Amino acid sequence: MSRPSKSSIQIINSTSIGVVITAALVAFILFGSNAGAGSYWDPGSLVIVLGGTVAAAFLSFRSSQLASIGRSLFAIFHEEPPLGREVDVLEQVAMALQKHQLPQAEKIANGVNNPFLRLGLQLVIDRVSIEDVHHLLSWRIQKMVERETAEAKLFRTMAEFAPAFGMLGTLVGLVAMLGELGGGNLSAIGEGMALALITTVYGVVLANLIFRPIAIKLEQRTAQRVAKLNMLLEGISLLALGRGPTMVREAMNSFMRDYRDEIHG
Structure with missing residues (x-):
């Protein structure tokens, strides 16, 4: 029996909670300190750190990789649902093939939204x-891993660049401060010191509260997607071997139970 369909995308609570906690932390730093919120705002420092990080990313990665930033940011808030619907499709196709109803099997395969599963079913049909089948679908999994690993690497690299440009801003501020020591301009000296310190703050915040967490979340998502695609590959392989719907269903349920056990212990 087919299970009720679920939304293809679900909110990851941990990411939403992390965003709220991060916002609360930033608000505490800005408004809970004696310095005041205005002391932490310096456009010049932000240009040095964020602008330098973005410039270095453009120099380090191809345009096609940079174009995926928006999709990556969207992905960290969402995950694909369990394989319940896909297991239903595998069982239905197995039943159609067992009865030698190729037109029915093709109709089911053509109605599948998952491109990986749709291709696998068509190959079996x-x-x-x-x-x-194994070679082609394994190649598809490998290409997905390479693409998504590059997306995570982009944010990991930006996490390394941000503190470095924070240090650059610190040096720029120190140079400006030292240049004013002889003239005794205390206001200019104070501005140079503020620039030196704020750029370091910006670099640390961008690296450890934005770029690195995004990279970790993308890596976890890729690992989850690989596990699910491998389970689908096993189910498609059972169809190619001519296994019946009952065995396909039980095997897929077993794969999913083992996957949950490995993840949650």
Whole structure:
């Protein structure tokens, strides 16, 4: 029996909670300290740190990789649902193939939204050998891993750049401060010292509260997607071997139980 359909995307509570805690921490720093919120705002420092980090990212990565930033930011708040719907489809196709109802199997395959599963089902229906099915779908998984690893690496690299440009801003501020020591301009000296310190703050915050957490979340998402695609690959392989719907259903349920046990202990 087909399970009720669920939304294809769900909010990850941990990310939402993390954003709220981060906002609370920033608010405490800005308004809970004696210095006041205005003391932590310096456009010049922000330009040095954020502008330098973005410039270094453009120099380090290809345009196609940089274009995926928006998609990556969207992805950290969402995850794909469990494989319940896909297991139903595998069972239905297995039943159609067992009854030699190829048109029905093709109709089910064409209605699948998951491109990985749709391709695998079509290969099985076309009677492609299981070796070729495994080879092609494994290649698809590998390409996905390479693409998503590059997205995570982009944010990890930016997390390394941000503190470095914070240090650059510190040096710039110190140079400006030292240049004013001989003239005794206390106001200019204070501005140089503020620039030196604020850029370091900006670099640390951007690296450890924005870029690095995004990279970690993307890496976790990729690991989860690989595990699910491998489970689908096993289910498609069972179809290619001519296994019946009952065995396909039980095998997939077993795979999902083992996956949950490995993840949650």
